[in-house]
Amino acid sequence: MAVGRSQDRTAFAALFSYFGPRLKTYFRRLGMVDEEAEELAQEAMILVWRKAALFDPGKAAASTWIYAIARNLRLDALRCRSFSRDETSASERPVTQDSAPSAEEQFASSAQQEQLRKALHLLPREQAQVVQMCYFGDRSHTEIARELSIPLGTVKGRLRLVLGRLRRALEKGGR
Structure with missing residues (x-):
């Protein structure tokens, strides 16, 4: 609540030191390599900082809210990875005709x-x-x-x- 109300850096540091390692472990258990897990954990905590004012303790516990942010980031990362894989495989296919749209x-x-x-x-x-x-x-x-x-x-x-x-x-x- 202190992070959301007044952007209390000390409170955020406590949140970060508690949830940062747990988020990294969560991502690792879901199959991410160390670097990816670390990066996503940090990104999740940045979002926690930015969106702290939106947190409503009447709707969920802080941990639930933070893990929901983490889960959404992971899904976004998976979508991006899937999209870039599709783009790569499409670029490896031989081009048989001009892909530019016709005037019609x-x-x-x-x-x-x-x-x-x-x-x-x-x-x-x-x-x-x-x-x-x-x-x-x-x-x-x-x-x-x-x-x-x-x-x-x-x-x-x-x-x-x-x-x-x-x-x-x-x-x-x-x-």
């Missing part, structure tokens, strides 16, 4: 973008706000729910509605 494809893409832009402007304010926060503000569904003081299910429901509307708008434009 560019025109279709710009027309689709314009349809999407129009559809986004027609959304109800609540739905537009959730889309903005999620896709353009890079916030998680949980963060959006907390910031808007609405249930997580409402956030997910609004996003489902938006995606359905946008899909229908794009299908209409394609006909």
Whole structure:
């Protein structure tokens, strides 16, 4: 709480000395090598420092909150690793044709973008706000729910509605 309220460095040092090694061990048990585990543990603790004001002891224990941050970082790292592996394997494949989009494809893409832009402007304010926060503000569904003081299910429901509307708008434009 002291870290979140007043960015108390002494309190953070105590948190770091307690959770840093435990997070590194947690990552090692999940199959990471020492360097990766160390780096991710430090990154998790940096996020704890930055987001300490968001911690709510009424919702979870500090350890639960910190391990949730660590787990999310690990998942992000795995996604990045998977993505870079896909990119590497794609770059090793022989290129048989020009991958640049044709003029027709560019025109279709710009027309689709314009349809999407129009559809986004027609959304109800609540739905537009959730889309903005999620896709353009890079916030998680949980963060959006907390910031808007609405249930997580409402956030997910609004996003489902938006995606359905946008899909229908794009299908209409394609006909």
